[in-house]
Amino acid sequence: xxxxxxxxxxxxxxxxxxxxxxxxxxxxxxxxxxxxxxxxxxxxxxxxxxxxxxxxxxxxxxxxxxxxxxxxxxxxxxxxxxxxxxxxxxxxxxxxxxxxxxxxxxxxxxxxxxxxxxxxxxxxxxxxxxxxxxxxxxxxxxxxxxxxxxxxxxxxxxxxxxxxxxxxxxxxxxxxxxxxxxxxxxxxxxxxxxxxxxxxxxxxx
Amino acid sequence: xxxxxxxxxxxxxxxxxxxxxxxxxxxxxxxxxxxxxxxxxxxxxxxxxxxxxxxxxxxxxxxxxxxxxxxxxxxxxxxxxxxxxxxxxxxxxxxxxxxxxxxxxxxxxxxxxxxxxxxxxxxxxxxxxxxxxxxxxxxxxxxxxxxxxxxxxxxxxxxxxxxxxxxxxxxxxxxxxxxxxxxxxxxxxxxxxxxxxxxxxxxxxxxxxxxxxxxxxxxxxxxxxxxxxxxxxxxxxxxxxxxxxxxxxxxxxxxxxxxxxxxxxxxxx
Numbered sequence: 001x002x003x004x005x006x007x008x009x010x011x012x013x014x015x016x017x018x019x020x021x022x023x024x025x026x027x028x029x030x031x032x033x034x035x036x037x038x039x040x041x042x043x044x045x046x047x048x049x050x051x052x053x054x055x056x057x058x059x060x061x062x063x064x065x066x067x068x069x070x071x072x073x074x075x076x077x078x079x080x081x082x083x084x085x086x087x088x089x090x091x092x093x094x095x096x097x098x099x100x101x102x103x104x105x106x107x108x109x110x111x112x113x114x115x116x117x118x119x120x121x122x123x124x125x126x127x128x129x130x131x132x133x134x135x136x137x138x139x140x141x142x143x144x145x146x147x148x149x150x151x152x153x154x155x156x157x158x159x160x161x162x163x164x165x166x167x168x169x170x171x172x173x174x175x176x177x178x179x180x181x182x183x184x185x186x187x188x189x190x191x192x193x194x195x196x197x198x199x200x201x202x203x204x205x
Numbered sequence: 206x207x208x209x210x211x212x213x214x215x216x217x218x219x220x221x222x223x224x225x226x227x228x229x230x231x232x233x234x235x236x237x238x239x240x241x242x243x244x245x246x247x248x249x250x251x252x253x254x255x256x257x258x259x260x261x262x263x264x265x266x267x268x269x270x271x272x273x274x275x276x277x278x279x280x281x282x283x284x285x286x287x288x289x290x291x292x293x294x295x296x297x298x299x300x301x302x303x304x305x306x307x308x309x310x311x312x313x314x315x316x317x318x319x320x321x322x323x324x325x326x327x328x329x330x331x332x333x334x335x336x337x338x339x340x341x342x343x344x345x346x347x348x349x350x351x352x353x354x355x356x357x358x359x360x361x362x363x364x365x366x367x368x369x370x371x372x373x374x375x376x377x378x379x380x381x382x383x384x385x386x387x388x389x390x391x392x393x394x395x396x397x398x399x400x401x402x403x404x405x406x407x408x409x410x411x412x413x414x415x416x417x418x419x420x421x422x423x424x425x426x427x428x429x430x431x432x433x434x435x436x437x438x439x440x441x442x443x444x445x446x447x448x449x450x451x452x453x454x455x456x457x458x459x460x461x462x463x464x465x466x467x468x469x470x471x472x473x474x
Contacts, residue, residue, distance in 0.1 A: 049378050067378045073371050077393040077471040086389050087379045111471045131379060 002027050002134050002167035005048060007057035010040070017043055018055070023186065027134065028165040032178035035188030041171045044188070045139050048169060063134025066127070066166075068141040068157075072120040074112040080123050081108035088131040098130035099123075102156055118149050122156065129160050136166040142177060154180055233458075258440045267444045275429075276448055283425040283449060286342075286414045290349035291407060297350070298357025299399070303391075305358065306365020322355040327413050335421045345417045352413050357402050364398030396468040404461055411453060 003025040010018040017040045025031050033041050046052040048059055049067055066088075074083050084095040099108055102122040104115075112120055121141070128136060138157070142150045158181055161168055172178050178185050227235070241260050248259030270276040305312040305319075331348045338344035368391070376386045418427025426445050433441035 046374075049374075051374050051377060065378055065380070067375070069371065069375065071371060073375045075372065075389060075393070078389060082389075086385060087375070087381060113471065127379070137378075 001025070001060075002062050003048065003169070004060045005057075006059070007044075007047065007055055009057070010043060010047065010052075010055040018047075018188075021057075025135075025167040025169060027167050029184060030161060030168040030170055030182045032170045032172060032182035032185045033188065034172060034175065034178055034185060036190070037173065039188040039190060041173075041188060042139060045137055045169065045171050049137055061135055064131055065135050065137070066129075066131040066133035067137040067139065068124055068128050070140050070143055072112070072117075072124040074120060074123060074127075076112050079109050079111055080104065080115065083112065083123060084127050084130045087127055090130045095130060098126045101129055101160070102126040118145075118152070121145070121149070121153055125153070125156060125160065129164070132164060133166045136161070136164075136168045138168065138170040138172075140171055140173065142172070142174070150177070157181065254440070255437075256439060258443065263440055263443045263447065266440055267447060270441075270444055271448070276445070279425050279429050279445070280448055280452060283411070283414055283418065283427065284452060286345060286349070286417075286425065287407070287411050289346045290353065290414065291403075291410050293346065293350040294353035294357055294410065295399075295403065295406060298354045298402075299361050299395075301354070302358040302361025302363075303365045303395070306362040306368070312362070319355055319358060322351070323359065327352045327416065331413075331417050331420060340421045345414070345422055348417055349410055349413045353406055353410055356409070357406060360398055360402045361395065364395045368394050393468075400461070400465040400468060404457070404465075407456065407461070408453065411449065415449075 001024045005021060005023055007018050007021045009016060009020075021044070023031070033044060035041055043052065047055055048061075049065065050059070050061070075086070078086060080099065081092060081095045084090060084098055085092065090098070096105075096108055099105060102125050104119060104122055104126060107115065107119065112123065115123065124141070141157070142153055145153065154177065161181065168181075170178070170181055245259045245261070248254070248257045248262075251257040254262055267276075301315075305315055330351050334344040334348035334351070338347065372390050372394075373386070376390050381390070414425070415427035415430065418425035419431045420427075422428050426449050429445045430442050433439075433445070
């Protein structure tokens with residue numbers, strides 16, 4: 001298993017945010033995590049990514065990790081090519097190949113500020129691609145994009161996942177996006193009767 | 206054809222603007238000449254070269270002091286003190302400021318110290334250093350550095366507080382090494398703060414070095430100013446002050462500005 005998650009509880013102060021979640025994701029699988037805003041989707045992803053260790057439970061990750069964030073999260077002071085090279089350790093030729101893979105051939109010398117928003121998103125995806133991850137985390141990567149761009153990015157992401165077959169966790173609030181990419185889906189819900197406790201439910205497929 | 210006329214007039218105005226647009230170095234030169242002119246006008250109004258000598262008196266004395274006097278020797282000594290104190294203050298202030306910016310617990314403990322040292326008068330630090338360490342080079346450099354470190358710390362703390370959490374998350378997820386994070390994530394974000402701290406720091410440091418030399422050193426620009434002050438030689442006081450200002454202008458233009466332009470290159474792109 002590339003990724004095993006067992007979270008007994010995650011609290012922010014007195015508030016219980018996540019509890020009793022156990023799941024695994026194998027290579028080639030895409031687990032979509034859906035749910036309304038504020039339900040703890042991003043918190044879950046931060047725990048999986050190792051960015052938040054203040055929880056009760058255990059996460060096992062095997063292999064290289066890559067992530068596509070809500071924002072492109074690029075180094076504005078380094079060129080597109082260097083953004084790939086310095087973050088993932090690939091050489092210039094591999095960086096160029098990754099740029100070409102997302103349709104950014106010939107843009108390697110440009111700074112992120114010289115790219116359009118759509119191109120910055122592609123660069124962010126190219127960075128995850130260049131890392132050749134065993135585990136790929138997607139944190140609402142298409143939120144606040146217009147419909148055409150979402151379609152482009154979905155197609156590109158889908159083909160990258162098919163090609164590299166990482167264990168993927170895809171956080172989204174859009175049912176259509178989840179249906180498109182996911183092999184399994186999980187819905188986080190607010191359990192109103194428990195005074196705001198959130199829990200994982202309805203693992204499908 | 207009113208539209209065509211407007212376009213033509215606009216183009217003519219654009220051409221006129223281009224003709225008047227001077228390159229930056231020329232604007233700098235004209236601006237400095239204006240300052241000299243202002244000084245000359247003031248000296249004419251005062252009409253007493255013992256009190257306010259004009260540039261026509263000071264500049265020839267400056268050349269003479271540079272060719273035959275001890276100007277270069279004292280200039281070199283003062284500059285060396287500035288370099289030492291600057292390096293010490295910038296490196297210690299950088300480390301302290303970044304640590305305080307990143308670690309709130311440390312900041313809570315050290316902030317009262319910072320406020321204390323920020324408000325400690327330069328003169329008090331200098332006198333105490335001379336009394337405790339002695340009338341020597343170490344005391345001079347340490348006194349200047351102690352005066353400057355709190356300011357560098359405060360400015361770098363602001364820089365560290367503005368660091369992007371998203372970028373450090375990204376670096377961690379992709380497993381970037383410590384060195385790579387320092388070079389490509391931390392330093393580029395601190396660079397603008399470093400640049401402005403360096404510029405304000407350099408001018409403050411040389412002023413404090415002068416006070417130190419005035420009070421307790423036998424060489425340097427401050428010592429010469431003290432000497433000529435005692436002889437009521439206003440011209441020579443201005444000669445020595447001007448010589449060092451000229452050096453600082455050169456450092457600013459030839460070293461600091463190019464470094465800053467390089468660090469900001471990606472913004473203009």
